[in-house]
Amino acid sequence: MADEGSTKTQTAGVTRRVVLATGAGAAAASILPLDESAQAQMPSAHVETGRKVHLSALINGQRVSLELDSRASLLDLLRERLGYTGTKKGCDHGQCGACTVHLDDRPVSACLTMAAKIDGRQVTTIEGLSTGQDLHPMQQAFIDNDALQCGYCTPGQIMSAVACVTQGRATDPDAIREFMSGNICRCGAYVGILAAVEQAAKVMEG
Amino acid sequence: MQGLNYTFARSAEEAVAQFAGAGGSARYIAGGTNLYDLMKLGIERPAHLIDVSRIDGMDAIETDGEVLRFGGRALMADVAYAPVVRDEYPLLSQSLLKAASQQLRNMATVGGNLLQRTRCMYFRNGAGSSSMVGVYPCNKREPHSGCSAIGGVDRTQAVLGTSQACTAVAPGDWPVALMAMDATIETLGPQGARALPIAEFYRLPGDTPHSEFNLNPGELVTAITVRKTPAGRRSTYHKVRDRESYAFALASAAVAVEMEGATVRAARIALGGVATTPWRSSAAEAVVTGSTLTRELAIQAGRAAFADARSGKQNAFKIELGARVVADALIIAAERRA
Ligand SMILES: Cc1cc2nc3c(=O)[nH]c(=O)nc-3n(C[C@H](O)[C@H](O)[C@H](O)COP(=O)(O)OP(=O)(O)OC[C@H]3O[C@@H](n4cnc5c(N)ncnc54)[C@H](O)[C@@H]3O)c2cc1C
Ligand code: FES
Ligand code: FES
Numbered sequence: 001m002a003d004e005g006s007t008k009t010q011t012a013g014v015t016r017r018v019v020l021a022t023g024a025g026a027a028a029a030s031i032l033p034l035d036e037s038a039q040a041q042m043p044s045a046h047v048e049t050g051r052k053v054h055l056s057a058l059i060n061g062q063r064v065s066l067e068l069d070s071r072a073s074l075l076d077l078l079r080e081r082l083g084y085t086g087t088k089k090g091c092d093h094g095q096c097g098a099c100t101v102h103l104d105d106r107p108v109s110a111c112l113t114m115a116a117k118i119d120g121r122q123v124t125t126i127e128g129l130s131t132g133q134d135l136h137p138m139q140q141a142f143i144d145n146d147a148l149q150c151g152y153c154t155p156g157q158i159m160s161a162v163a164c165v166t167q168g169r170a171t172d173p174d175a176i177r178e179f180m181s182g183n184i185c186r187c188g189a190y191v192g193i194l195a196a197v198e199q200a201a202k203v204m205e206g
Numbered sequence: 207m208q209g210l211n212y213t214f215a216r217s218a219e220e221a222v223a224q225f226a227g228a229g230g231s232a233r234y235i236a237g238g239t240n241l242y243d244l245m246k247l248g249i250e251r252p253a254h255l256i257d258v259s260r261i262d263g264m265d266a267i268e269t270d271g272e273v274l275r276f277g278g279r280a281l282m283a284d285v286a287y288a289p290v291v292r293d294e295y296p297l298l299s300q301s302l303l304k305a306a307s308q309q310l311r312n313m314a315t316v317g318g319n320l321l322q323r324t325r326c327m328y329f330r331n332g333a334g335s336s337s338m339v340g341v342y343p344c345n346k347r348e349p350h351s352g353c354s355a356i357g358g359v360d361r362t363q364a365v366l367g368t369s370q371a372c373t374a375v376a377p378g379d380w381p382v383a384l385m386a387m388d389a390t391i392e393t394l395g396p397q398g399a400r401a402l403p404i405a406e407f408y409r410l411p412g413d414t415p416h417s418e419f420n421l422n423p424g425e426l427v428t429a430i431t432v433r434k435t436p437a438g439r440r441s442t443y444h445k446v447r448d449r450e451s452y453a454f455a456l457a458s459a460a461v462a463v464e465m466e467g468a469t470v471r472a473a474r475i476a477l478g479g480v481a482t483t484p485w486r487s488s489a490a491e492a493v494v495t496g497s498t499l500t501r502e503l504a505i506q507a508g509r510a511a512f513a514d515a516r517s518g519k520q521n522a523f524k525i526e527l528g529a530r531v532v533a534d535a536l537i538i539a540a541e542r543r544a
Contacts, residue, residue, distance in 0.1 A: 051210060069209075070210050071210060071245075093243050093246065094243060094306075094309075094310055106283075106312040107308060109239075109309045113313060114242055114255075116257070160308065178451055179308055181307060181450075181451035181452040182309045182310065182452055
């Protein structure tokens with residue numbers, strides 16, 4: 001059995017190393033040329049195969065009007081179409097919180113929000129949380145308290161954390177933990193996250 | 207996922223008309239937290255989505271002092287935090303706050319919650335993208351294909367209300383609390399409006415586990431109503447999970463009691479996480495009614511609720527856990543101030 005398996009792998013002529021190298025090369029190729037001509041081509045590379053919906057929404061304070069596939073998620077709209085890649089895709093099924101954004105000031109999971117739903121509404125992502133050069137007090141608190149390791153969950157954590165304070169739920173550690181339970185951190189930075197929310201709550205509540 | 211039409215309905219009547227006009231494969235979409243998820247998994251394949259989340263007035267949360275009324279598209283978060291719900295019906299509020307996450311509760315509706323599909327992993331993970339039967343047979347997903355959970359990994363499967371065809375758990379918490387409160391579901395469909403007791407809303411799996419709700423095609427849940435009872439305040443929704451928050455129930459109990467001193471005048475007991483439908487236990491209610499509530503009696507009531515339980519290979523623990531959850535819930539509810 002083992003022999004058969006290895007023969008197959010060999011006749012296919014592809015090793016794991018080759019796949020990795022090719023994959024990395026392809027990824028680099030699509031990321032690196034960020035000159036203007038490449039950017040100008042981006043819309044034509046975008047293929048919509050299904051039926052379309054038209055939507056107009058305020059995203060991070062900017063009016064956006066576009067047509068897109070009716071099946072698209074808000075998460076894919078933000079990341080793939082509008083370039084707001086701060087919002088992360090963890091599970092794509094509502095189970096991790098990495099994609100948390102504010103829809104009309106309330107946190108939602110962008111992966112389970114159909115994009116068509118945001119027509120006429122306001123979306124805020126991590127990119128829209130602060131204005132100018134100043135960080136939002138919650139962003140600063142995450143830095144001050146080492147509330148991250150890899151950082152993948154962080155934009156979602158911060159969007160939930162801001163709502164935790166503004167909705168008046170940052171009353172004690174247990175209440176904060178409960179409110180933040182929809183945001184999973186694979187690195188286990190929970191202790192720092194709790195400290196960050198407590199610190200920012202003091203600043204935000206003045 | 208196939209291409210689809212996406213339209214908004216402004217009124218319940220318009221939603222029903224759009225459904226009739228769309229033909230067989232339309233679905234209402236409210237928050238989409240279950241439907242869109244299942245579309246991504248290839249389990250739901252609608253060709254037309256009718257968005258009911260903007261229907262005028264269907265988000266109202268109101269009471270005339272006698273009856274609480276929740277519009278079908280009211281958000282779980284809004285209902286959970288409504289002062290009248292929090293103060294007068296702790297079990298209703300808790301059943302919502304102990305479900306999902308704050309993000310999801312800002313999206314999901316109390317109507318959609320009634321109709322969410324099971325989290326049975328064979329149901330959710332088996333749909334192949336090319337074949338309808340998929341990797342794991344599932345009678346709920348594909349009628350008469352077989353059940354992979356029976357004889358398979360069954361730790362989270364139901365122990366009450368199961369059949370030869372299906373052991374999938376009814377996942378919702380809110381329907382369990384509504385079951386304890388004898389809620390009524392108001393609908394509008396092609397045949398007009400009707401109201402039905404929640405006890406008649408859910409179907410046991412039997413031979414047809416794919417048919418879960420007594421709801422006709424195109425029938426829209428417009429509202430849920432709950433009568434005021436003296437047992438509302440002395441109530442709790444007690445939920446035990448694999449982790450403390452953001453998880454479905456392993457076992458839960460919605461309990462409301464009317465007390466006279468230490469004596470139980472009336473009790474309402476419903477179970478979640480252990481049965482194929484939201485599960486009312488009149489056997490458990492009978493054990494405590496008219497008696498002084500003690501720890502021993504509470505456990506006895508819990509055991510009575512599971513007298514007919516049937517377990518598989520890994521889920522027998524739910525029988526003991528469930529009995530203790532009922533007992534704890536009874537004590538918590540009785541200790542609450544009326
Ligand atoms: C990660 C995760 C964790 C979760 N944890 C829990 C939990 O612990 N406890 C719990 O109870 N739930 C939990 N849920 C489930 C969640 O509560 C449900 O998905 C939600 O309540 C469904 O409501 P919705 O408005 O999003 O429904 P949708 O997804 O929009 O619709 C669900 C179904 O109902 C139908 N429908 C919707 N509204 C109506 C209406 N007014 N009339 C007729 N049909 C309608 C739709 O056609 C569809 O078939 C969890 C979900 C996720 C993703
Ligand atoms: S990506 Fe949306 S919750 Fe995980
Ligand atoms: S910091 Fe790595 S997942 Fe949270």
